[in-house]
Amino acid sequence: MKDRFIVSGGAQLVGSVKVNGAKNSVLKLMAAALLAEGTTILRNCPEILDVPLMQKVLEGLGCEVTVAGSVVTITTPPELSPDADFDAVRQFRASVCVLGPLTARCGRAVVALPGGDAIGSRPLDMHQSGLEKLGATTRISHGAVVAEAASLRGAHISLDFPSVGATENILTAAVLASGQTVLNNAAREPEIVDLCNMLNEMGAQISGAGTSVITIDGVAALHPTEHEVIGDRIVAGTWAYAAAMTCGDVTVGGIAPRNLHLPLEKLRVAGASVETYDNGFRVRMDHRPQAVDYQTLPFPGFPTDLQPMAIGIAAVSEGTSVITENIFESRFRFVDEMLRLGADANVDGHHVVLRGMPRLSSTDVWASDIRAGAGLVLAALCADGETTVHDVHHIDRGYPKFVEILQNLGADIRRVTS
Incomplete structure (x- = not known):
């Protein structure tokens, strides 16, 4: 049996979510x-x-x-x-x-x-x-x-x-x-x-x-x-970038904001309003994000596990972004699937240059790993129609109740088993 996600773009994510252990x-x-x-x-x-x-x-x-x-x-x-x-x-x-x-x-x-x-x-x-x-x-x-x-x-x-x-x-x-x-x-x-x-x-x-x-x-x-177990900073970061990409308003609990300092700061530079609390944060975006450059590095640098989310927001931002991957040489396989969604992206070694566009185009895409799968779903939320994300067993390895949480935040997404 293989599961896939059907995602309809256009929804703004609004609400709150509490992350589990990492x-x-x-x-x-x-x-x-x-x-x-x-x-x-x-x-x-x-x-x-x-x-x-x-x-x-x-x-x-x-x-x-x-x-x-x-x-x-x-x-x-x-x-x-x-x-x-x-x-x-x-x-x-x-x-x-x-x-x-x-x-x-x-x-x-x-x-x-x-x-x-x-x-x-x-x-x-x-x-x-x-x-x-x-x-x-x-x-x-x-x-x-x-x-x-x-x-x-x-x-x-x-x-x-x-x-x-x-x-x-x-x-x-x-x-x-x-x-x-x-x-x-x-x-x-x-x-x-x-x-x-x-x-x-x-x-x-x-x-x-x-x-x-x-x-x-x-x-x-x-x-x-x-x-x-401490809260999952990568899952929390995923919801933060989902809020910004969909011009939404999401509060995330169960995470120490200091563990996501740089990813949240990048969202501020992109134009989001970010409020931090003792055990959580709130991300609001009321306009199209501005282009921001990213480079992945060991902590406290920008985490490689959030690189697909950086590419996702860059693909729909206003301007040109450069994302540099310094940790894993094959992580840009994700870009091939973003091209299917209509992203304007060019890979040059361990850099990818993205020229942002207002909306991506829906199609079928395939997840190659946990974070790439989540990144594709976020991108599909910014597409012009219905996107099918295949091989979602990868996402299940790292995100508890992924579909249910997105549905509670207002996303049009469903799981289909065949």
Whole structure:
């Protein structure tokens, strides 16, 4: 069975929405539960397809996992299987985050090379190099990454690039290593801070989260905890850009505005009114957006996951915008689908030049990844008729109740199964 979305353009989005926990955090927190024997409870979890996939991964390693709405309960046994070389692992990229915890707990990890979104190469070399500096040996064998270590010891590690995934795997291995680990050029994303906060609640000793230098003093063991997942800044940013693109008025709750400072500032430059609160923000746009340039960078820069939304608003803005992609080389596959919608876009290397137009033209388009799918729906809301968005299973992996939320905001959208 394949689902598709039918979207009719022209509606202004008006209303309020509360975002759930972050996809880019909850999956890593679920993996971190492997580090402590006993029952860990995660609250404010998003109801997305990737959570049951991670459930299957953890269950394959020996855990008992229940998912009840926004609450995930994980019971980790005294002995874990170190072998995560099975189909569920290959279905999504975040599954690689079990590599660090398994190496720390079992002294061995076999993790199938992960799949996920088609947005470009994301090698594991920094993951492997970081674990090797902690005393492990690693190799790629028969389609899996294998790490082995009789014991782990603290080390000074410098990343060539502030990789989120490598930072996470090094953190979750170093918390049980002997001695001190100093991680330089660490990722600074809010989801990294969320992971460090949960690990500290479990008894880890981590300082510097949210900065480029994180210090981890290893401990002998961790204990389970209860933790609330931070709000999803990418989902919140999607609704913010949807409001601006449709000349709407949307209030978004459940998110710290500081985690979206630059994307919201870009909307102000485009002409939107943006009000921020302690746990949310409001975006209003009463005229056609003005052209703004974007370039994706690691946090606190503009997030690559919101690049399709930047292209979407540029396509309907007044003037010419240049969007530069610095993170994933294949993310401009999205532009091919925007061309189907009539966007005036030209790709030149890792830049795309867009000359905005008042309205796009409806047609059939195909989602290639989670964020591209959401971006296509936003663009379809600005088209002159009925657009069909195919392969929407990608969107379901990252956006809970996507269609229902848009309908509540006034969009003309429906899901069709065939």
